[in-house]
Amino acid sequence: MTEITLVEAVRQAMDEELARDENVFIIGEDVGVRGGVFRATQGLFEKYGGKRVVDSPLAELTIVGVGIGAALYGKRPICEIQFADFIYPAFNQIVSEAAKMFYRSNGDWSVPMVIRAPYGGGIGGGLYHSQSVEAFFTQVPGVKVVIPSNPYDAKGLLKSAVRDPNPVMFFEPKKGYRLIKGEVPEGEEYTVPIGPAKVTREGQDLTVFTYGMMHHYALQAAEMVAKEGIDAEIVDLRTLYPVDRQTILRSVQKTSKALIVHEDNLTGGYGAEVAATIAEWGFMDLDAPVRRLAGPDVPGVPFSHPMQEWFMINPEKIADAIRDLAAF
Amino acid sequence: MPLSKEKKKEMFWTMLLSRRLDERAWVLHRQGKIAFHISGIGQEAAQVGAIYAIEKGKDWLVPYYRDLAMMIAMGMSPTEFVMSLMGKAGEPTSGARQMPSHFSLRRARIVSHSAPVATQSPHASGLGFAIKMDGKDEVVLTTIGEGATSQGEWYEAVNFAAIHQLPVVFIVENNQYAISVPQQKQMAVASAADKACGLGLPGIEVDGTQVFEVYEEVLNAVELARKGDGPSVIETNMYRLTPHSSDDDDRSYRTRQEVEEHKKKDPILLTKRLLIEEAIIAEEDYQKMEERAKAEVDQAVEAAREAPYPEGEAAAHPVYAGEVNHD
Numbered sequence: 001m002t003e004i005t006l007v008e009a010v011r012q013a014m015d016e017e018l019a020r021d022e023n024v025f026i027i028g029e030d031v032g033v034r035g036g037v038f039r040a041t042q043g044l045f046e047k048y049g050g051k052r053v054v055d056s057p058l059a060e061l062t063i064v065g066v067g068i069g070a071a072l073y074g075k076r077p078i079c080e081i082q083f084a085d086f087i088y089p090a091f092n093q094i095v096s097e098a099a100k101m102f103y104r105s106n107g108d109w110s111v112p113m114v115i116r117a118p119y120g121g122g123i124g125g126g127l128y129h130s131q132s133v134e135a136f137f138t139q140v141p142g143v144k145v146v147i148p149s150n151p152y153d154a155k156g157l158l159k160s161a162v163r164d165p166n167p168v169m170f171f172e173p174k175k176g177y178r179l180i181k182g183e184v185p186e187g188e189e190y191t192v193p194i195g196p197a198k199v200t201r202e203g204q205d206l207t208v209f210t211y212g213m214m215h216h217y218a219l220q221a222a223e224m225v226a227k228e229g230i231d232a233e234i235v236d237l238r239t240l241y242p243v244d245r246q247t248i249l250r251s252v253q254k255t256s257k258a259l260i261v262h263e264d265n266l267t268g269g270y271g272a273e274v275a276a277t278i279a280e281w282g283f284m285d286l287d288a289p290v291r292r293l294a295g296p297d298v299p300g301v302p303f304s305h306p307m308q309e310w311f312m313i314n315p316e317k318i319a320d321a322i323r324d325l326a327a328f
Numbered sequence: 329m330p331l332s333k334e335k336k337k338e339m340f341w342t343m344l345l346s347r348r349l350d351e352r353a354w355v356l357h358r359q360g361k362i363a364f365h366i367s368g369i370g371q372e373a374a375q376v377g378a379i380y381a382i383e384k385g386k387d388w389l390v391p392y393y394r395d396l397a398m399m400i401a402m403g404m405s406p407t408e409f410v411m412s413l414m415g416k417a418g419e420p421t422s423g424a425r426q427m428p429s430h431f432s433l434r435r436a437r438i439v440s441h442s443a444p445v446a447t448q449s450p451h452a453s454g455l456g457f458a459i460k461m462d463g464k465d466e467v468v469l470t471t472i473g474e475g476a477t478s479q480g481e482w483y484e485a486v487n488f489a490a491i492h493q494l495p496v497v498f499i500v501e502n503n504q505y506a507i508s509v510p511q512q513k514q515m516a517v518a519s520a521a522d523k524a525c526g527l528g529l530p531g532i533e534v535d536g537t538q539v540f541e542v543y544e545e546v547l548n549a550v551e552l553a554r555k556g557d558g559p560s561v562i563e564t565n566m567y568r569l570t571p572h573s574s575d576d577d578d579r580s581y582r583t584r585q586e587v588e589e590h591k592k593k594d595p596i597l598l599t600k601r602l603l604i605e606e607a608i609i610a611e612e613d614y615q616k617m618e619e620r621a622k623a624e625v626d627q628a629v630e631a632a633r634e635a636p637y638p639e640g641e642a643a644a645h646p647v648y649a650g651e652v653n654h655d
Contacts, residue, residue, distance in 0.1 A: 057487060059487075061450065062450060062453075062484045065447075065451060065481065065484065065485065066450050066453050066454040066457055067454060068451050068454055069390075069453055069455045070454040070457050070458040070461075072451060072454065072455060073454070073455050074458070075461070093450065102646060102649050103646060103647055104440055104442070106422055106425060106646070108434035108440065110649040141647050142647055165648075166649050
C-alpha cells in the first residue's frame with residue numbers, strides 16, 4: 001500500500017485505463033499539455049499523445065456531444081468538465097442524448113462514457129467555481145452518478161466507470177483533491193463496484209448519510225462527538241444513482257436515527273431522496289425525525305471568506321447536528 | 329463516376345416509393361389510424377441523391393426527422409416505417425418508444441436521434457473523430473434543417489470537425505420554413521452554407537430538387553472526407569410542400585398560391601421528366617412503377633396493421649446497457 005492524494009488517485013485510474021484499453025481517450029479543456037487545471041491528467045499527454053489526451057475547444061457541449069458520438073462508435077471517452085459549474089451547456093447532451101440513447105433505441109445504441117467534473121465549495125471559488133450539481137442528475141434514469149470521498153474509492157470507482165457500458169457522471173470533491181490522502185494498493189489491479197454504499201464507521205447511536213467532501217468532515221465530526229460518548233455510524237453513499245436503499249435502511253434499522261449531510265442546497269437536494277427512502281421503508285425503525293444538514297438555499301457559494309464560511313458545512317456544524325439528533 | 333441508367337432509375341424509384349409512403353401516412357392520419365406524421369415530401373431528391381453518394385454498410389448516417397427517403401434508400405422497409413407510425417412492437421427505430429420518424433437503424437449504421445434539433449450534429453463529429461482515431465476510411469453523413477442551424481450545437485459540431493479535419497459531411501436541408509418561421513427570420517446570411525465560411529470551410533449550395541446534382545456535390549464532399557481532406561457543409565435547397573407535421577396548419581402562415589407555385593418544382597415531377605427526356609424510362613414504365621409503389625405501400629400498411637402492439641410493461645426496459653432486454 002502507498003499513500004496518495006485523491007487527485008493522484010484520479011490520475012492513476014485514467015493512466016491505467018488508457019494503458020489497458022486503446023479505445024479509452026480523454027477530452028476536455030486544458031487536459032493536454034497543461035495536464036488539467038487541477039493536474040488530474042498530468043503526464044498523460046506526454047505518455048499517450050494528443051490523439052488520446054485531447055484538448056477540446058472551450059465548449060462543454062462539444063466535449064460531451066463529441067464524446068457521445070465517439071462512444072456510439074465504440075470508443076470509451078472520459079470527458080472532463082473543468083468545473084462542475086460549467087456543465088450546463090452540456091446538460092442537453094447529457095440528459096436528452098446520453099441518458100436516453102439506450103432506451104430510445106431499444107438497446108441498439110449505448111453510450112459508454114464518463115463525465116468527470118470537480119465539484120464543491122470552500123476553495124474561494126465564488127458562485128461559479130464552487131457548485132454541487134449532483135441533484136440535477138440523480139433523477140435521470142439512464143445515467144449513473146458517482147461521488148468518491150477518498151483516494152481508494154476514487155481510483156476503483158473511476159476504473160469501474162470507464163468500463164461501464166453506460167454514461168457515468170463522476171463528481172470529484174475538489175477541496176479534497178490534495179487535502180484527502182489515503183492508501184491504495186501499489187502495483188495491484190482493483191476496482192470498486194458502482195452501486196453499493198459503504199459503512200465507513202460503525203456506530204450505535206445514529207447514522208450520518210453523506211458523500212464526497214462532507215464524508216471526510218463527517219468522519220472528523222464523529223471523532224469529536226465520540227469523546228462526549230456519542231457513537232455515530234457513517235455511511236458513505238458513493239453511488240448516488242442508482243440508490244443503494246438496502247444499505248441505507250439496514251443502518252437505520254441498527255441506529256434508529258438518521259442525519260443526512262451534503263453541501264448542495266437543502267431543498268430538492270439528494271438528502272430529500274434519502275429522507276424519503278427512510279420515511280417510506282424505514283419509518284417503524286425511527287426514534288427521531290430524519291434530519292438534514294445541507295447548504296443553505298441561496299443561489300451560490302459567495303466569494304468573500306466570511307460569507308463562504310457561512311455557506312459551507314464543516315466538521316463543527318456536523319458535530320452540532322449530531323449532538324442535537326443524539327439528544328432527541 | 330457517371331451514374332448508370334439503371335442507377336438513375338433505381339434512385340427515382342426510391343424517391344417515388346418514399347413519396348407514396350409519405351402520402352399514405354397523411355391518409356392514415358386523416359383516417360384516424362395513426363396519431364402523428366412528420367413529412368419529408370418535397371425533399372426526396374436531396375435525400376436520395378445524398379445517400380447514393382455514400383457506401384451503405386460502411387459509412388454512417390446521422391439523420392433528422394424528415395429523412396424518410398434517406399431511410400428507404402438505406403434499406404428500411406416500408407413495413408418497418410408503417411410499424412413505427414403505428415407504434416407496433418419491434419419496429420426497428422426505437423421499439424415503438426419514440427414518435428414516428430425519429431430514426432435509427434443499427435444494421436445500416438444509422439444512429440438514433442431525438443426531437444430537440446441539432447442535438448445529433450455533435451454525434452456526427454464524434455463518430456468522425458473516432459473514425460479518424462482508428463485510421464478508417466469511413467465517412468459520416470449528417471443532416472439538419474436550416475432552422476436548426478441557428479442552434480449552437482450545430483456550430484460547435486462543425487467547428488470541431490473543421491479543427492480536426494474529420495470525415496463528416498454536414499448537409500443542411502433548407503426547405504425554407506422551420507414550422508412557421510421563414511429563413512429570413514432565422515439568419516441574416518443569404519444561405520445556411522454561408523455560415524460555413526466563418527468556421528473555416530467552404531459552404532456549398534445545390535438545388536435540392538435535382539437528385540443527380542445533389543449526388544454529384546455530395547459525392548465530391550464524401551470523396552474529400554474519405555481521403556482525409558476534411559468536412560464539408562452542403563446546403564440543399566428545396567421547399568417543404570406539406571405542413572410541418574400532422575398537427576400543423578400551414579394556411580396560417582403562407583399562402584396557397586406560394587405552395588402551388590413550388591409544386592411546379594416537385595422533385596418527383598422533375599426527375600420523372602428528366603428520365604423520360606433521357607429515354608431512361610417511358611411513360612408506361614412510370615405507370616408500372618406507380619402501380620408497384622402502390623402495391624408495396626398497401627402491403628406495408630396491411631403487414632403493420634397485423635403486427636402486435638408492445639406490452640405496456642415493455643416500457644420498463646432497457647434503461648441500462650448490461651441489463652436484459654425484455655422485448
